[in-house]
Amino acid sequence: MVRYIVEVENLVSKYGEKVVHKGLNLKIKEGELYAIVGGSGAGKSTLLRELLLLRKVDGGKILFKGKDITKLSQKEIDELKKRIGVMFQFSTMLSSLTVGQNIIYVIKKRYNIDDKTAIDMAKIKLNLVGLNPDVFFMYPSELSGGMRKKASLAVALSTDPDILFLDEPTSGLDPISAEDFDTLVRTLVDTTGITIVQITHDLASLLFTDTVAVISEGLIVYEGNPNGLLNVENKWVKNLTSTLRFRRLLNGK
Ligand SMILES: Nc1ncnc2c1ncn2[C@@H]1O[C@H](COP(=O)(O)OP(=O)(O)OP(=O)(O)O)[C@@H](O)[C@H]1O
Numbered sequence: 001m002v003r004y005i006v007e008v009e010n011l012v013s014k015y016g017e018k019v020v021h022k023g024l025n026l027k028i029k030e031g032e033l034y035a036i037v038g039g040s041g042a043g044k045s046t047l048l049r050e051l052l053l054l055r056k057v058d059g060g061k062i063l064f065k066g067k068d069i070t071k072l073s074q075k076e077i078d079e080l081k082k083r084i085g086v087m088f089q090f091s092t093m094l095s096s097l098t099v100g101q102n103i104i105y106v107i108k109k110r111y112n113i114d115d116k117t118a119i120d121m122a123k124i125k126l127n128l129v130g131l132n133p134d135v136f137f138m139y140p141s142e143l144s145g146g147m148r149k150k151a152s153l154a155v156a157l158s159t160d161p162d163i164l165f166l167d168e169p170t171s172g173l174d175p176i177s178a179e180d181f182d183t184l185v186r187t188l189v190d191t192t193g194i195t196i197v198q199i200t201h202d203l204a205s206l207l208f209t210d211t212v213a214v215i216s217e218g219l220i221v222y223e224g225n226p227n228g229l230l231n232v233e234n235k236w237v238k239n240l241t242s243t244l245r246f247r248r249l250l251n252g253k
């Protein structure tokens, strides 16, 4: 039986008179790699903030493992937030701390454990994202863009979330580092069972995902596998799939 970790039902989001989501529906399966795409201003970041419990919805429901999270008490929200991870577009590591110290800082904030255990756990996280042990002692400024993203991912994974949200994870990376990162994300989903949701503009990244959701005019106009995008009758999707880049990527798969 398919189990959903997140179900969004008839979501309405507004800024004053402006309606951003007009009754949006989506379902994220446990243990899948899910991408959210859409044009600029489509409401991706707003949706992300709502899923992260950083913004209240104006209508509809968000179910997390079947439970409506739009009606939780503050205490329940604080508990739930511990199970949700996020990696924002720009590095959230503190530049005055080494990568290892950054990971340990987050681990110690989350778990009541001694230094030795925290160090061991941090090293495991670094290894999980495929970074060399030396990186533990390096400062974020000493890393390449690709390494910095992986280190940020290790920080985001250090609280052992059930679901992890990545905001434009490959933006600013060269194509080789971007593919390396996409492969890592795919492997994490396949080997650890974590659910990963990414907001992306990167067409190549879409082809690594299980499910793509397209936001357009306040609704999800497509939710399905990346190949199915070719049959979607929506102007924004047509524009996307008619690009040579998309067709080449799809054929090359
Ligand atoms: N704090 C705010 N106050 C008023 N309007 C806002 C606010 N934040 C976003 N909006 C508007 O809501 C709409 C959706 O914005 P949102 O940032 O969610 O889009 P997006 O899909 O993330 O776009 P982008 O790809 O450019 O990041 C836009 O029209 C935006 O101008």
Ligand SMILES: [Mg+2]
Pocket: 044, 045, 046
């Ligand atoms: Mg945005």
